[in-house]
Amino acid sequence: MPVKKFFKFSFLTLFFLSFTFLLSACGKKEETTAEPTPTPRLVELNDSQKPLISLIPRSDGHELKFIIDGLDGTIEEIEYELIYRAVDEAMIIEKGLGDTISVDGQKKIERDLLLGTSSCTNTCKYKYDEGITGGTLSLTLTTSQNQVAYFETDFALSSSKDFEKDGLSLEGDIAITASSISSDFYLLHKTFGGDQGYLLTSSGKGTAKNITVEPDSITIPDNLTGLYLSN
16 A cells, blocks of 8 residues: 555544544533432421411311411421211211411411312302211421421311210220200310310300210310310
């Protein structure tokens, strides 16, 4: 092979290989490792950090007012779930509703929890669930430090007629009987915050006579209006 042609061939080959290497180098992307999202850590809140939780029935028993009071800035987000038992065509079925609440510095939060469904356009139409006697309220509270605390309580819901006939109880925990009960709806559940006893709320004045509570170590106030039962 003539010398000139050899050098020409070598120069073109070297140029091509160098150009290919540069393109490969330019196209190479820097690898990055995604940082894993830290898993929330379970924490036990002290009493001053625990908000007061209450469920209050509406006068017809078809809606509950859910109140979270005494928030002190510790809690950033609250996820709640309400599961309840209803009667549909003589069958007991579980229904539920829930949501996530951003606290945003609020001291008190209220939500109306409809025990049924609604359809709203110009006006609202409601289909209420029937035969509800109780269920479970569950809370997941996330702090500003990405820590989580849990709270769960069973609740019992009753009309005054059923309350006077059968009493009101949380199985294995507490049972209440009374007479001459005013015509309201009543709801009993454990509390979160304070002394962590039990709370009996009513849709009205909640008056009654001959109130008894088991176990008898629980303190009994004078009436059923916002009845707080401490251990």
